[in-house]
Amino acid sequence: MSHGRISIWPVLLALVVLGSEAGCGAVLAQNAPTLGVPRRGRIVTGEQDSAIADQTNPASYTQTSGPTLGLPHKSRLTTKTGQEDSPNALVAGSYASLTRPDQAAPRTQWSGSSPATVVSRAALAPDVVRGAVDENYLSGTPSPPSASAWRGGLAASWDWLQRSVHDSGLGQYCEWFHIKTTFESDRAFDEFISPVTNPFFFEDPRALTELRPVFILQNTPKANPLFAGGNIEMFALQARLALNERLSIVMPKLGFIAFQPDAPSPLGDEIGFAEIILGPKLTFWRDDKSNILAAFGVNFEIAAGGGEVFQSTGSGSVVPYLTFGKELLDNLHFLGAIGYRAAFDSDRSDSFFLSLHADYEFYRVIYPFLEVNWFHYTSGGKGLVANFEGGDLFNFGSTGAAGEDIVTLGVGGRVKILGDHLQAGAAFEFPLTKGKDILDWRLTLDLIWRY
Known part of the structure; x- marks a missing residue:
């Protein structure tokens, strides 16, 4: 181009670059999962802050486009709808649903605007491994004495004798002679x-x-x-x-x-x-x-x-x-x-x-x-x-x-x-x-x- 005339090619190139960055940011913002934050026993996201004041109205909670990850509260999980599911239940988000290894992933249906939220029945009731979680510990309930503590009706007496031997300093001598303080x-x-x-x-x-x-x-x-x-x-x-x-x-x-x-x-x-x-x-x-x-x-x-x-x-x-x-x-x-x-x-x-x-x-x-x-x-x-x-x-x-x-x-x-x-x-x-x-x-x- 000749002198005195403004070149438009650099301007066009800058607009193309800015447009690409804006498009990628929108896609990332749309697809980013939202991690729920526990507040007052409920799991809410950044878009649900306005609904905290009225927790009695489940409809006041807004739908998020990303998956919401539930956190346990007293051995129960709270979903993004504000309702408590069964114990050990899991909530699957729009981009990830939890299934058992031997089951196929559930099919999703496209609504046209945003991905549909899929909740798998298998995900809501996963296999429970007994003994993995102490329900009494999570709920704050004192655990009763175990059955092994009962030894023929004399457990209290032997426990007292065991503590007395330990407190008296004789424990080291018991170890020398391989003496069991449980008797x-x-x-x-x-x-x-x-x-x-x-x-x-x-x-x-x-x-x-x-x-x-x-x-x-x-x-x-x-x-x-x-x-x-x-x-x-x-x-x-x-x-x-x-x-x-x-x-x-x-x-x-x-x-x-x-x-x-x-x-x-x-x-x-x-x-x-x-x-x-x-x-x-x-x-x-x-x-x-x-x-x-x-x-x-x-x-x-x-x-x-x-x-x-x-x-x-x-x-x-x-x-x-x-x-x-x-x-x-x-x-x-x-x-x-x-x-x-x-x-x-x-x-x-x-x-x-x-x-x-x-x-x-x-x-x-x-x-x-x-x-x-x-x-x-x-x-x-x-x-x-x-x-x-x-x-x-x-x-x-x-x-x-x-x-x-x-x-x-x-x-x-x-x-x-x-x-x-x-x-x-x-x-x-x-x-x-x-x-x-x-x-x-x-x-x-x-x-x-x-x-």
Whole structure:
């Protein structure tokens, strides 16, 4: 072009560039999704600000061209129409609809001006993964105690004991000895049951935490010069505490004993505190695949009972013992114990004992069993001039007890009332030998409350 004449080509080029930028901006503005912002429990967009003042009128909310993303409020989602959908519902926008992976995306219909909003039924009710969201946590509701916190009715006591051990600073020593501060019983051998007869010396080989009240009613022979056919009653509370799956503390005897002899006995009716028996036990063999286990323990008989009921003879005894268990054929179980009662002084008698148990399991609830007990006295004492002894109830320290034997047979059963946490047992026992000592027959009842 010649000088003095204005060129229009640069102007036209500038107009074309400006027009292109404006068109792209309009397209982006039209297609941009709008992210909802929660206000007062509702999900609104930038165009819905004017409708916040009147939330009771759903019609006041304006339609946006982009998708609105719902945010959860108390486990519910609020859509852009102002109405609450079902729990865990999702709202699909105009450009994106949520579907399950195995379903095809829903078809959209073009209205001519703006894309239609599509809400998929599958998107409104997606699969819910149980446990992924804690509804109580989202709603602010306190959660109740879990079922696992209940351990046979003794959970509160064991929790208190666990906290006490931790707060006392003994936790580090528990770690050194691999002691569990939960004190839970060994659960790997729940198909076994504990014996009923000879309750103070026939120990279960498992490491257990339990309380077990025991009641014994024993009738004495008419020929016995001390009781002459009268009755003896024993009320005992046994307690056991499992420090881990191998080490435990047992207290098989704590309670009262009473008797009512018949004439012409030189004794009268008496009741008094019984001897205390307690000690440690170590389950040194524990094979849960072969269902066999064995334990070694040492109990101490503390002669701290009443003299009027023959519970304070001498200084006491030490009782080392072995106990074992084995399962056969999935339903048949054997238990056994062997031990020796060695007196601390010459006032008490020394004796050897052997106990055997066999039971058969029905539906893991009912366990009929047979039990055999043998007491053999190796030496007598100086406490009583007599030729008989007191079995597991007394240590008379009889001068003529050496060489005495008594074998008994017990027939009974155990029922698991609430699984392994609550069990009841009963046995009727009678002597098989001619020498009866102070046993004509005996009824033993117990109730196990196990943790």
